[in-house]
Amino acid sequence: MKLGEKIKAIRKKLGYTLQELSEKTELSIGFLSNIERDLNSPSISNLQQICQALNVNLMEILDNTLNLSPVTKKEEREEIFVNMESHVKVESLLNGKSNFNGIAITIEGGDTFSDMSWGHSYSEIGVVITGELEIEVDKEIFLLKEGDSIVIKEGAPHRYKNPKDTPSVVYWFSSKK
DSSP states (O other), rough: EEEEHHHHHHHHHHTTOOOHHHHHHTOOOOHHHHHTSSSSOOOOHHHHHHHHHHOOOOOHHHHOOOOOOOOGGGGGEEEEETTTTTTEEEEEEOSSSSSSEEEEEEEEETTOOOOOOOOOSSSSEEEEEESSEEEEEEEEEEEEEEOOOEEEEETOEEEEOOOOOSSSSEEEEEEOO
């Protein structure tokens, strides 16, 4: 199931109209409709707004794998979100259902800060696999290099950027509630 289809299915399951989701997210009905039809690629910030309104974990909505194998080979990762405008790609790290969500976010070099996040309804752990990540958490800026990790507590506003000209790959994990 594609990202837009998944958002639409969750919205309909909750009994929300596009108008109601629009009011909750402050995103236009047309924009949301285009996302649901996979005609627009939302920013991570837009996805966070939608997830908060639908009361789902961002990583759960991005995790679109149905394979029950406990192993995910790099070449088997599913690309589940790409935003050419913000130069961000998201891939699933974990197959099947488990108690964890895991995604790999690749940010192309020299990018600007992402939209500010108001925080998630879950804590998450990020590990820089390659490159560097500059991340602002609660108005404090941290520079993470390859091998560094960060814990972002539930509700902490944050945003990130890749300060270098080479791609940055960061693995993010959270537990399912």
